[in-house]
Amino acid sequence: MNFNATLIGQLVTFAIFVWFTMKFVWPMLLKQMEEREARIADGLAAAEKGQLELAEAQQKSIEEINKGKEQAATIISQAQKRHDEIVEEAKDDAKAEASRIKETALSEIEQEKEKARQDLRDQVASLAIAGAEQILMKEVDQAAHNEVLQKISQQL
Amino acid sequence: MASGTELTSNSYLQHHLQNLVFGKLPAGYERIDAEGHSHVLEHAEWTLAHTSQEAMDMGFWSLNVDTLGWSIFLGAMFLFFFHRVAKRHTEGAPTGFGNLVEMIVEFVNKNVNDIMSVKNPLIGPLALTIFVWVTLMNTMDIVPVDLLPLIAQFIAGDSHLHFKVVPTTDPNITFGMSIGVFILIIYYSVKMKGIGGFIGELTLQPFSSKNLAVQIVLIPANFLLEFIGLLAKPVSLALRLFGNLYAGELIFLLIATLLGAALPFFIGTFLGGALQFIWAVFHILIVLLQAFVFMMLTIVYLAMAHEHH
Numbered sequence: 493m494n495f496n497a498t499l500i501g502q503l504v505t506f507a508i509f510v511w512f513t514m515k516f517v518w519p520m521l522l523k524q525m526e527e528r529e530a531r532i533a534d535g536l537a538a539a540e541k542g543q544l545e546l547a548e549a550q551q552k553s554i555e556e557i558n559k560g561k562e563q564a565a566t567i568i569s570q571a572q573k574r575h576d577e578i579v580e581e582a583k584d585d586a587k588a589e590a591s592r593i594k595e596t597a598l599s600e601i602e603q604e605k606e607k608a609r610q611d612l613r614d615q616v617a618s619l620a621i622a623g624a625e626q627i628l629m630k631e632v633d634q635a636a637h638n639e640v641l642q643k644i645s646q647q648l
Numbered sequence: 649m650a651s652g653t654e655l656t657s658n659s660y661l662q663h664h665l666q667n668l669v670f671g672k673l674p675a676g677y678e679r680i681d682a683e684g685h686s687h688v689l690e691h692a693e694w695t696l697a698h699t700s701q702e703a704m705d706m707g708f709w710s711l712n713v714d715t716l717g718w719s720i721f722l723g724a725m726f727l728f729f730f731h732r733v734a735k736r737h738t739e740g741a742p743t744g745f746g747n748l749v750e751m752i753v754e755f756v757n758k759n760v761n762d763i764m765s766v767k768n769p770l771i772g773p774l775a776l777t778i779f780v781w782v783t784l785m786n787t788m789d790i791v792p793v794d795l796l797p798l799i800a801q802f803i804a805g806d807s808h809l810h811f812k813v814v815p816t817t818d819p820n821i822t823f824g825m826s827i828g829v830f831i832l833i834i835y836y837s838v839k840m841k842g843i844g845g846f847i848g849e850l851t852l853q854p855f856s857s858k859n860l861a862v863q864i865v866l867i868p869a870n871f872l873l874e875f876i877g878l879l880a881k882p883v884s885l886a887l888r889l890f891g892n893l894y895a896g897e898l899i900f901l902l903i904a905t906l907l908g909a910a911l912p913f914f915i916g917t918f919l920g921g922a923l924q925f926i927w928a929v930f931h932i933l934i935v936l937l938q939a940f941v942f943m944m945l946t947i948v949y950l951a952m953a954h955e956h957h
Contacts, residue, residue: 495823
């Protein structure tokens with residue numbers, strides 16, 4: 493082993509190289525790596541958050557769909573109910589109308605009947621009178637016998 | 649490969665284990681070249697050493713041009729490529745080389761954070777530099793042992809050129825780094841615990857007593873233990889790396905010498921190549937492991953320097 497000034501040369505070189513690494517290599521590399529690490533961590537966190545949000549949104553959409561279905565079912569059942577009601581109402585109305593018409597018709601018939609009866613009475617009265625006239629061959633005083641005639645027609 | 653006239657295993661090994669040294673030879677120095685001619689220098693001269701003896705004679709103030717050069721080159725490559733990745737402004741996922749860089753940084757950062765209880769902005773860059781730089785320097789061991797020296801000799805036009813390409817097989821390089829770590833250990837020990845705390849740590853444990861007189865008697869024993877322990881840190885750090893890589897390099901060289909030179913050309917080349925490959929595969933493990941161990945121990949030592957006992 494032969495020691496000479498190479499030792500000092502290497503020592504100085506070593507010092508300079510370490511200084512250079514400390515100044516221009518190590519911090520920059522470390523910073524870059526840390527930055528990338530942070531970026532990757534952020535990215536992963538964002539991805540996770542995104543997935544979470546997606547799952548939430550899916551959950552929400554399912555809920556919304558279910559809610560919509562429920563509402564639709566309610567509306568349909570309400571409509572059905574309303575429809576039944578309307579049909580019922582219409583039936584009732586129709587029944588009422590029918591009975592009203594029937595009543596009217598009946599009363600009209602009654603009136604007609606009464607009228608016809610009246611006519612018949614009148615005609616019977618006049619026929620009776622005419623018959624009596626024929627029988628008596630003599631004119632019956634209309635005014636004098638009106639009361640009698642009235643009674644007869646009343647009895648008819 | 650280099651000594652032109654006679655190529656022996658011994659000279660091959662010695663040649664490969666000698667650094668390319670640049671230093672000053674004093675006036676009156678007698679240089680002997682490979683052909684055996686000698687000439688005496690008239691003036692002191694800054695030059696490259698031709699032999700191990702010349703390199704020795706240059707004394708302390710000389711430089712191992714090859715290992716230090718490769719060390720600086722590899723370190724600069726590390727800084728260049730890592731800085732380029734650090735500068736980019738990509739928002740999205742990293743690709744290709746960026747991935748590799750981030751993987752290494754994350755690995756180092758994780759180790760630092762696991763071991764250090766205190767936050768210190770120096771430790772991370774220090775550990776990263778050590779890990780990547782030492783890995784790159786060790787990796788030069790995988791390059792076939794003669795390839796780069798031959799290229800260097802060809803470029804220099806000198807077939808005797810010494811050229812060691814694995815910086816971590818040079819104790820100067822490993823000690824240069826471990827002494828750097830040692831300075832930081834002492835700096836942070838003093839900074840975190842104060843001078844008194846640091847000295848106390850060296851002298852008042854592991855043996856301590858409630859009795860003041862006994863405690864004073866125990867101080868030398870404590871100091872001896874702790875001081876050796878402290879010094880052992882950089883020495884073991886440097887020697888471990890150096891020893892592993894030096895041994896690995898030596899085995900490459902031995903395979904190349906013994907099998908390449910002792911057996912007939914074809915068989916020697918084939919068998920030697922196969923063994924080199926197998927050892928290189930094993931050596932990949934050592935390359936990474938030793939870089940990792942150097943980094944981890946550095947972090948552990950500095951973490952210990954930050955902690956109060």
